[in-house]
Amino acid sequence: MPGTRQLEPSRTSSRNPGVAAAMSALILAVLLASLDSTIVSTALPRIAEDLRGFDNIAWVSAAYLLASTAVTPLWGKLGDMFGRRRLYLVSTSLFLVASVACGLAQDLPQLIGARVLQGVGGGGMIVLTFALVGDIVSPAERGRYQGMFGSVYGVASIVGPLLGGVFTDQLSWRWAFLINLPIGAVTLLIAARVLPATARKAAARIDYAGALLLAAIATGIVLVTSFGQRWGWASPSIVGLILATVVLAALVVPVERRAAAPILPVTMLTSRTVVLSSLIGFAANAAMFSILLYLPTYLQIVDGVSATLSGVHMLPLVLGLVASQSLVGRWSARVERLRLILVTGMALNVAGLLLLGTLGAGTGTVVLSLYFLVAGVGMGMVPMVVLTAVQNSVPAEDIGAASAVVTFARSIGAAFGVAIFGSLLSSNFAHRLHGLPASGGFDPARPDTITLLPSGVRQTALEAFARATGTGFLWLLPVVALGTLLAVFLVPRRTTAADAPVAAGTPRGSATRAPAA
Template identity: 75%
Template sequence: MPKIRQFSESRQVSTARPTGVAAAMSALVLAVLLASLDQTIVSTALPRIAEDLNGFDDIAWVSAAYLLASTAVTPLWGKLGDMFGRKRLYLAATSTFLIASVACGVAQNLAELIGARVLQGVGGGGMIVLTFALVGDIVPPADRGRYQGMFGSVYGVASIVGPLLGGIFTDHLSWRWAFLINLPVGLVALVIAARALPKATRGAKARIDYLGSLILAAIATGLVLVTSFGQRWGWGSPGIVGLILATVALAAVLIPVERRAAAPVLPPAMLGSRTVVFSSLIAFFANAAMFSVLVYLPTYLQIVHGVSATLSGISMLPLVAGLVVSQSLAGRWAAHVERLRVILLAGLAANLAGLLLLGTIGGATSTVLLSVYFLITGIGIGMVPMVVLTTVQNSVPAGDLGAASAVVTFARSIGAAFGVAVFGTLLNTGFATGTRGLPSAGGFDAARPDSIAHLPVGLRHSALDAFAHATANGYLWIAPALAVGIGLALFLKPASKIASADDKVDYALAAADDLRAAA
């Protein structure tokens, strides 16, 4: 046993007892709910925020600042968790998020709000990546898919519940409650986490890779700025072209820097793993498709079908139902390592089918038919994200769980921003083309779809058809991204069974330690 003991202690080993797993997972689910709700609630409140703080010109930075900060710090949080223990960093990230939420809620001008959103993004990014990595500490590989599936369901629910809550807070209370609501929920999660999360041994002592972290943060900054403001600044503008060139140059510098680092924030061996690289690319494409659906389908329902924000959320329930059910089933099926690729292929195929069906929607598409399309799309969306994460976590040593989870989370964040930006450009361009020739007198503006209401009745139908057609074409243009994901999944190497066996040894040793402590 001496050799096994030495091997076990070199890794972060969970000491959570089975009875404590439920409490620990409840804290993690609450944290993911907070972080995922934050963006969807705030997006609904942005018009009122801009009005109250007199900041219409710069209001886009309220969302971009959070996304920018959370994406930039994700790899660093993951690596620090591997080095110093994830529990203490998770508590620090959650505390940072809550303090920043209060600062957002009491901000008196837009500059203060944007600054607080940056700090909130720093905490939120840590909460997400450390949550995913902590699942790897708490449960063995065979059960990771089942538990990771919970978080995917939380994302789906947040995408529907968030706008509803944002509307209620904005209309009946104050937009400040979109931030202040985080405090009571977050404090409960913080207390449970402090008591229930397992302690873990620290990883090997090493110097922090400051240069690698700085370069990676700069790359993330460039990617988020390009995807968030490319359309607004102009895709061919000097600023966007300069950002693209600088980001590519930094990416080329990153690999040699990481090879020389004592404790690289992105271990080169991990970046050389086909499982990690292919899984991250799949996560990128799948999230691009997912967010183009979650962000723009409610807009289609509200403008083309004339429903309220509340009713658009209700109309999206088939999508959420499909997502929640498929997440649960995929998590259970993923307990068998050899099934991971099959589940991933099935999810990507269903998602692709859903996008192709959405590519047929029009102004007269019935509610029943839309519900069927939403259900199929939701099933596909739900089967992919956490299976990808489980595949990566099962393919790396426990000491690299944080870094591996950060790579996938990073890819998902960039994919989400990319999908929203590209689809927005396709939608706006298609709508402007479809309404060319319509009179602008009376208040109609092709850059603002909500101004369709200013058109005469006869022309209004033409504009609504143009918007529906532009939305459908957008999904047809996004669909090839999932086809690429399917191609990558075909060559994805299944998770190593040796790694799974090693982890089982660690969990057995941890359980033995618990029994001795109890005795």
């Protein structure tokens, strides 16, 4: 393609300046998409006040999560069919246009609609970024580069709420969206120049039925996990959504078997590597996002620190995550160690949850920092290892679809973990209050109102909230323990130094087909 810089496949792609430039664009894209799911959290109260939409404010976050999850399989397959570079540019442009619409929204329906479009673009940016790594670097080096993205997630989870608070207090909540424009413009400029162009498949046909089916399943799961507690887990709406989602899931295999170009090839559903990696990613993300979301809340309520200082207290977790991602990226070049790394990482996730399960109002800062460090190291060792294992197990032309499967599973895992943790935290907190009367404006449904309690009973409520938080982490243990067991049975494809990425402009079909695991 004219004007597109060619990336030469090389055993030493880490030294190729073209690879470094391409990776910088991809990292910026992941930063944009991941920040946008966290930066809004601290701005929501002000948004609700300005747009007069307190009753439906939860949809501002849920709309983005729902849209980004629902479109993940479609973006992955379209990237395989029409070339990931052009789809990446389209999804990033859509994300930026939607960011402008979010920043200019005059009422809540406008903002929610713009968030849906933003989620559609953000979902494409994430899955196509992961797939593009498979085009740029060799299988033996994918783990090293994929590991960078996990660090970006960790940083975004801490920096996002802080930036949201700063923008809301010092400028306007609208800047939580408008800040995407300068970063996104740089991302597009770099990506247009250096990302590799891949050939379009001949006579490609879009699997509309499969795309709609998977989008409907994702919608059902996200709605159940996001609103189960609010609507009531036994309410007709939630029960109906669960039943409908189960029925739709049962239709996936027969529908995709009939499709000429299935969005989710049935061979992936029968691949041990793809299935196990997706389940492990689900379990790991359930723990990871629960920790990232609720630990700052614990610090702000129990320790009484500000949003900014809660981010400072979380630094040991972020440092552990970034350090383990860097080391894992180097170790995973030796594929025979991939399973050992994964099992170790999942085991450390279990250890981190056990440690966090002991949280109390009197837990000291030094002890907390140690707990955070262990949890961070475990979190950093898992996500990109499972993605690398999957990409190395499928034919080159299916890397996008395979990446989408794992990304889809991880997104659902994150929504599941956060929803279940939140529900358990609320119910356990209410149970531990032991009939503590509401007084002075205290509302058991809002732990942040504990500060309004008289000093004589405030410590009791703080201890109740701390213990409820710890119990929530313990309830996640069975999910992560199962993921650890599954990691023992994962047998990744062995790569060699001779494996090479696809050069820009090389037809995907001409790449050597890797045996499915």
